[in-house]
Amino acid sequence: MTGRAVTAKAVAERPRATSPWLTITVLCIGQVMIVVDQNIVNVALPTVQRGLGFSAENLVWVVNAYVVPFGGLLMLAGRLGDLIGRKRVFLVGVALFSAASLLCGFATSEATLIGFRFLQGVGGAIASACILGMVATQFTDARRQAQAIGAYSFASAGGGTVGPLLGGVLTDLLSWHWIFFINAPIGAAVIALGLRAIRKDESQGLDKGTDFLGAALATAGMMLLVYTIVDAEQAGWASARTLLLGVLALALLAGFVVRQARAERPLLPLRLFRSRRLTAANAAQFMVIAGMFGLLFFGTLYLQQVLGYSALAAGLGFMPVAAVIAAISLGLSARLIMKFGQRPLLYLGLVLITAAFVLLSFSRADGTYSVDFLPASLLMGIGFGLAAPAMMGLGMAAVAPEESGIASGLFNTTQQIGGAIGLAVMSAVVTARTSGPEAGSADSFGSGGEAARSALLEGYHAAFLTAAGFVAAALVLAFVLLRGTPGTTSRSHS
Known part of the structure; x- marks a missing residue:
């Protein structure tokens, strides 16, 4: 073989150079798709119930059948990404999620929809477990790494706020089937782009850590x-x-x-928790997400049941929050992290989120969106936009690149468990406060009268204060565990 032929062969076999930002865009689209699906279903539940004849006690499993496997498989999927390749695991998860979404859209009974939702949760866990790990390892430069994690933070938070709005639009204009069908073309695009844009990562092999x-x-x-x-x-x-x-x-x-x-060869090496950064970041995220579910769930109920908004209008009410989180996470957080470090931004963000929940606890039964909800939600958007990238950056900087998959899975697991526990605790608090006959007389849009709305609002106030307590606890945990640790984005194992 001639030297020219050898050179041509080497060039042909050389991996194609792709833009890291294209990779991050593809990964963030995948994250948005998965996060949206966790919230988009809620708005459509009444229509699903009528369409498939769901019983009241089984309707909740349209949501829970997705949540259970999603929360349970994240760590395993993250570790598999380290062992057999995060790109491979991500694309397989997206394919399974998209196929299961189609099956959900074609479901004709309670049993089939619940079963396909379970399969969808499996695919969602497999795909999302590796995303943060891949995002965090695209750059070694501290500033660009902070920007990348900020983009991921926006994808996670923005997807949560867009879900209710998108669910309302699709259900009202088309049918509930389309809240699932919409995932198929998005998933296909993510796979097609991901095959080219995501570089193949080094895998350790199953024999190295099974x-x-x-x-x-x-x-x-x-x-x-x-x-x-x-x-x-x-x-x-x-x-x-x-x-x-x-x-x-x-x-x-x-x-x-x-x-x-x-x-x-453990699945989750316990030595990772010797890092105060990783421990503090996961503990803080657990508490923060436990509180943030209070905004998404009880904030929506306040707009609908107390202020009388429709599902679509309530979804639109969360758009300013998404816009603020985008502006902070995508544009400002990286510059602030490079100037002040991650710890100060985390502390400031948690203080602002706590203050926002306290402010929501003063919302009125005869209030208005512009006075009683918008200021607090904007404050919360600023706080989350500052805290989330700093929190994730601290955690991911504490692990080596070859363990970023399990660290990503761990972050997602604490997020899921935190959200489930937080919502359960706040729901119990609301139930205890609104168990009287006045609250029970209100229907889904609060038409039971002023007394009923006031009774419901008392429960929501209690939920907002509970959420403030969760985030305040995150602040205390972060302050105690992070004292004395570096506040930059440098990758270390402190």
Whole structure:
């Protein structure tokens, strides 16, 4: 073979150069698609119930059948990304998620929709577990890495706020089937672009870290824990079923921890938690997301049940929050992180989020959007736009690139568990405050009268204050655990 032929062959085999920002765009589109799906269904539930004849007690499983596998499989999927390649795992997850979405849209009964939603949750977990890890490793430059994590933060938060609006538009203009059908073309585009834009990452190989027993314990324990939390509202927190399942879930997770301490190649190396950055970032995220679910869930209820907004109008009411988070996360956070460090921005963001929830606790039954909701939601958008990139940057900087998949899965897991526990706690608080006959007389748009709206509002105020408590706890945890650690974006194992 001539030297020219050898050179041509080498050039042909050389990996194609792709823009890191194109890669991040593809990954963030995938993240938005998955996050939107967690919220888009809520608005369409009444229509789904009428269309498929769902019973009232089974309707909640249209949501929960997705949440249970999603929360339970994230760590396993993240570790698989480290072992067999994060690009491969991500694309397989997107393909499964998109196919399951189509099946959900074609569902003709309770059983088929719930089953396909479970499959959709599996695909969503597999895809999302590796996204943050891939985003965080695209750049070694601290400023660009902060910008990339800011983009991911916006994708996660923006998807949550867009979901209710998109669900209302699709349900009103087309049908509930389209809240699932819409994922198919988006997923196909993500796969097509991802095959070219995402560079192939180094994989360690299954023989380098397969802990099947640990994977089984972690997956079973997390899925059972999530199931117990979401089922407790129906079964009762003090019921024998909830207590038994809760004890069993904790026993499985305790077994997982013991296994990780003894395994030669653990699924989740416990030494990662020696890093105060990683521990503080995950603990803070757990509490912050527990609180933020209060805005998405009870903020929507306040707009609809107290102020009388339609589902579509309530969804539009969250657009300013998304715009503020975008402006901070995509444009300002990286510059501020480089100037002041991550810790100060995290502290400031958590203070602003706490203050916003306290402000919401003063909202009025006869209030207006511009006075009682918009200022607090904008303040919350600024706070989250500052805190989220700093929080994720601190955590991902604490792990080596070859462990970014499991770290990404861990972040997503704490997010899911935090949201489930936070919503369950706040729902219990609201139920305790609104169990009287006045609150019970209001329908879904608060038409039960002024007394009914006031009774509901008292419960929502309690939920907002509980959310403020969650975020204030995150601030305390972050301050205690991060004292003395560097506040920059440098990758270290402190």
